[in-house]
Amino acid sequence: MRHPGDRGLAELKLPDIPGLIDFAGPVMHTARWDYGVDLSGRRVGVIGTGASSIQVVPQIAPLVKSLEVFQRTPSWVLPHSGHAIMERTQRMFKRLPLANAR
Numbered sequence: 001m002r003h004p005g006d007r008g009l010a011e012l013k014l015p016d017i018p019g020l021i022d023f024a025g026p027v028m029h030t031a032r033w034d035y036g037v038d039l040s041g042r043r044v045g046v047i048g049t050g051a052s053s054i055q056v057v058p059q060i061a062p063l064v065k066s067l068e069v070f071q072r073t074p075s076w077v078l079p080h081s082g083h084a085i086m087e088r089t090q091r092m093f094k095r096l097p098l099a100n101a102r
């Protein structure tokens with residue numbers, strides 16, 4: 001069920017973790033962040049390493065006592081050939097960033 005404030009790219013999906021329903025602390029999703037929760041000095045776990053995590057982790061890290069980030073699904077990346085990139089090619093990528101788009 002969608003919340004009236006949801007925009008299509010912020011679908012709420014909590015992970016299926018045994019015992020989560022019994023967890024006594026606050027549980028938030030970045031799509032519905034509760035700014036009323038004071039994270040100062042707390043132990044915090046962030047589940048996910050995607051775009052939302054990239055935004056929230058640096059913001060809360062200075063506030064919390066400890067922070068652990070759990071990766072659910074590895075990011076998909078292209079394999080690297082392992083060869084060194086020539087200096088001439090590096091200069092070209094700096095001048096023409098789209099030349100590096102694969």
